[in-house]
Amino acid sequence: MADLKLAQQLSLKCVHCGFCLEVCPTYRATRSEVHSPRGRIAAVVSGALTSSGIETCVYCRKCEEACPSGVEFGEIMSAARRPSLEQIMVHRILEDPLRLYNAARLAKMGLPLQVARRVAQITPEPTLPPEYSDPDPELILFAGCIAPVFFTSTVLRALGFLRQRYRVRLINACCGLAHYAEGERERALTVAQRLGDAAQGKPIVSLPSNCSSHMKAFRQLGVEVEVYDFPEFVELMRLPLPKKQLGLTVHEPCHARLAGLNRYVHSALERMGVQVVEMADPTLECGAGGGYIFEQPELSDEIMEAKKKEVAATGCDTVVSTNFACSLALMRMGFTPIHLADLL
Ligand code: SF4
Ligand code: SF4
Missing domain, CATH: 3.40.50 (Rossmann fold)
Structure with a gap:
């Protein structure tokens, strides 16, 4: 649900200096103020939420790093955006990797939708998401939504590596980052709560690093989970690693x-x-x-x-x-x- 008031209130910190412009990938690609962080903030302040710039933001939040005024740009976009039907459909598909697998197969068969054509164009052949749980697991391997379907061998490698030392349960699911980024904030909370319940208090080792980052911020949504990005866990635990000449x-x-x-x-x-x-x-x-x-x-x-x-x-x-x-x-x-x- 869009929260225009919150988005406008957060936008007040912007002093229009433009320090964020050159780090913004859509501004660099278009050289258009509409597709810049500053232009998007102006659209939010004026209530012009149908501005094409609101849709074209990648939600990379690079502008936040460049901003001297501490503008919380991600929050502004998340609060201002109203997800389209197509985006809601994509979110529902991402919530269940089995659904993603079936949708990807339909896309590869030539489903006549723009989003399906794009999926067919840029994804490898989908595979059925693997399932695994040791008895009485002590940690969760979170594979996210895309990896179990398109990068299955990576998931199995991570699982095999962790299982050398831990009892592991594999969870293929969505973290809700796409929902949050595209304005489905309430659904993002539901997805986060579902994941928190599934983890049952066990530490989560997450394979997709942007999902790790989003889950580390679950606390702000009122959901408590202990999350490590996979390389973070490997390094903090000083797990032995093979030497590679690469x-x-x-x-x-x-x-x-x-x-x-x-x-x-x-x-x-x-x-x-x-x-x-x-x-x-x-x-x-x-x-x-x-x-x-x-x-x-x-x-x-x-x-x-x-x-x-x-x-x-x-x-x-x-x-x-x-x-x-x-x-x-x-x-x-x-x-x-x-x-x-x-x-x-
Ligand atoms: S968002 Fe920050 S960096 Fe960008 S124009 Fe506003 S104050 Fe300047
Ligand atoms: S979050 Fe949006 S506005 Fe900010 S740098 Fe990324 S694409 Fe540009």
């Missing part, structure tokens, strides 16, 4: 960066002896943005073009990406994305 580059997903999670990926790779060729800006937005990659194909592809040049400049084909929507974007750019778990 050269690759690392993509830093936007929400994981906001939560300070990308440093654990780097430290794990360092312990493994992997040679990382740094991008000039590893945080450059990839154009995925959860449902964005399916819902805004033209702008998403334009944002990918800039990222493609950034990755290509490293000379690496393999890119570590701990977020699976980003991995879909990197695949579309022609690279080979891998999760840290794929190296274990």
